[in-house]
Amino acid sequence: MSIKKHIPNIITCANLLSGVLAIVYTLQExxxxxxxxxxxxxxxxxxxxxLVARALGVTSPIGKDLDSLADVVSFGVAPALLVYQGLSTLSGGSMLAYGVFILPAFAALRLAKFNHDERQTMSFLGLPVPSNALFWIGASFALESIQYTIGSQLTLITYLVLAVLFSALMVSDLPMFSFKLKKAPLKALWRQILLVIIAIAAILTRGWFGCSLTIIAYVFLSLLPVKEE
Structure with a gap:
């Protein structure tokens, strides 16, 4: 039996284990x-x-399902818990902080939708769950500074509104570009190149919050009309 067909699943399991470790670190603070x-x-x-599955020609329905299960943990539960810990501390244990757990629910819904949508082969409809996770990583590290600016209660409300907004984005039909490799002239990839430049600049200047700024830029760049070649 060839081992190559198991390689993508091993990588997917590494994704899952990384998400589990993120949850453990968050819970234990x-x-x-x-x-x-x-x-x-x-x-x-x-x-x-x-990428490896396509390169080796070993894509499978099981691999697709496993990938979705891993993504729910790593990009749904883990970032939501990270934000919850910060909001709970900020709000003195307010029950409203539990509202951020709408994120893993909609991440699961987005992944289930993605698995049965044949339109999303080279691009996306709706915000991908890894992008959602990166936004909330940055947002979790910005909590303290935002609190000092607008106060604890308004910060909590702002984050809950953002949780609803990003949940809606994940299950929307908003066309969003991807970084999947494809044969295209360099000028056709201007949005990908610009986003990489923005990401580097944002992270170097704003640290973790640069992740949030990058995802906001990703959403706005996806909204720009693209001239068909």
Whole structure:
């Protein structure tokens, strides 16, 4: 039996384990930064499992389902818990902080929708769950500074509104570009190139919050009309 057909699933399991570690770090409050890095690592594994599966010609329905299960944990539960911990501390244990757990529910709904949508082969409809996770990583590290600016109660309300907004984005039909490799002239990839430049600049200047700024830029760049070649 060839081992190559198991390689993508091993990478997907690494994604899942990274998400689990992020949850453990968050619950134990050992290092929220380590939790954030685990989610980023999960995103790296998530990018490569599909790439490797296509390169080896070993894509399968089981691999697709496993990928979705891993993504719910790594990009739904883990970032929501990271934000919840911050909001709960900020609000003195307010029950409203539980509202951010709408995110993993809609992440699961988005992934189930994606698995049965044949229109999303080279691009996306709706915000991908890894992008959602990256936004909330940055948002979790911005909590303290936002609190000092607008106050605890308004910060909590703002984050709950954002949770509803990003949940809607995940299940929307908003066309969004991807980084999936395809044969295209360089000028046709201007949005991808610009987003990479924005990401580097944002992260270098704003740290973790740069992740949130990058995803906001991603959404706005996806809204721009693209001239068909």
């Amino acid at each position: 050992r290092s929220l930064e380590c939790a954030a890095w685990c989610i980023v690592l999960a995103a790296v594994f998530d990018f490569f499992d599909g």
